[in-house]
Ligand code: HEC
């Protein structure tokens with residue numbers, strides 16, 4: 039009776055379902071028996087002749103009372119014992135589990151495998167292998183629920199929780215967030231993809247970007263981050279000063295700060311300089327570095343530090359430029375290009391591309407898409423129209439007026455002396471093409 043539970047895809051399913059069905063059937067049986075008897079008796083022994091009958095005096099029956107106390111007690115104890123046995127199973131992962139870290143966040147799930155591979159809102163696992171998901175939330179309470187596996191657990195920001203199960207069938211199963219966590223809660227879904235062990239190995243070891251990253255030594259990961267997180271815009275690795283000090287020979291030296299005090303460049307100083315650059319300003323530089331608090335993980339900071347350490351003896355290697363810039367750096371003949379093409383080339387080689395997108399997305403600065411002719415506002419509330427003269431001013435003197443919604447002082451370096459009037463005119467032509 040009443041078989042409505044979802045597909046059984048883990049070893050827990052048969053146990054959980056058996057007990058669940060047993061309790062439901064038993065409850066339905068007693069509900070029908072008790073209410074049925076009450077209704078039946080009310081019909082059979084209703085007053086038929088209209089006369090008043092005194093209620094007969096009925097004395098207790100000890101045998102009957104013992105039966106209806108002992109039998110339900112045994113049934114309840116049995117349910118409790120079975121429940122505890124199954125619950126213990128579900129809460130006790132075996133030693134040989136495959137561990138996968140799960141990070142819940144409004145409104146999605148990130149899965150991280152032991153080799154560094156990461157996926158969003160889906161997780162691939164091998165059939166017949168006990169799996170343990172270690173759960174953590176980045177913000178509010180979420181709850182990890184895979185009905186077909188019969189597992190569910192809250193994900194908290196303050197501690198790790200887990201679920202484990204052993205999948206018995208290949209296929210794709212739906213997972214849910216079952217803790218109301220905000221406006222996107224109902225869309226916070228994920229898929230559990232159970233495949234054969236061979237297919238899992240192939241999937242896990244494909245050479246995606248994350249995989250390459252995961253296999254790199256820490257200092258190479260740091261070098262990668264140095265470019266991808268835009269440090270390269272302001273910090274050289276060849277000893278030359280840009281907007282910020284060079285990373286060459288930085289490690290282990292005594293750094294002089296604006297207030298004249300000295301500090302030793304060690305791990306803690308580097309971490310602080312990256313997360314909260316305003317706390318200690320290096321002598322000779324302005325407070326122009328954006329704070330990376332909340333933008334870099336603890337691991338990423340570790341990798342950056344490892345990278346900076348490798349430059350202790352100095353490095354003459356030229357600074358790696360952003361990937362897009364490298365592509366454009368091939369020998370090209372600017373004179374054969376249209377102004378807009380030249381502008382695009384400046385956009386890439388002068389690294390505007392690290393802070394300004396061409397597709398409407400906000401990176402560090404406003405996107406160039408739709409910029410030309412735009413009506414904008416500065417932080418002081420005054421309005422401007424982005425015409426040729428404005429754009430030239432914004433490039434030469436970014437600090438003069440800062441666009442609303444961006445930090446003051448602006449992280450944009452001044453290009454005065456680095457870009458001529460005609461180069462800027464080319465950039466304007468390029469910006470005009472980005473409608
Ligand atoms: C917009 C320009 C800019 C960007 C981008 C930037 N920095 Fe900086 N950084 C600066 C400036 C300017 C200083 C010097 C002033 C100060 O101490 O804050 C500085 C200082 C530092 C220092 C202290 C250096 C010393 O000589 O003591 C470290 C370490 C540092 N940055 C690391 C980083 C890392 C790592 C990144 C990328 C994740 C990064 N910075 C991105 C501008 C920038």
Ligand code: HEC
Nearest residue numbers: 388389390393402403404429432436440441444448449450
């Ligand atoms: C380190 C990051 C960074 C780099 C590199 C950078 N910018 Fe900016 N830029 C910003 C930020 C942040 C703003 C917004 C705040 C402001 O007004 O300065 C901005 C604003 C602008 C504006 C005004 C945009 C608007 O919406 O009104 C223009 C134009 C501009 N940048 C052009 C350039 C050009 C051209 C280059 C390359 C030659 C460049 N920027 C390089 C960070 C950067």
Ligand SMILES: [Cu+2]
Nearest residue numbers: 180215219226
């Ligand atoms: Cu949620």
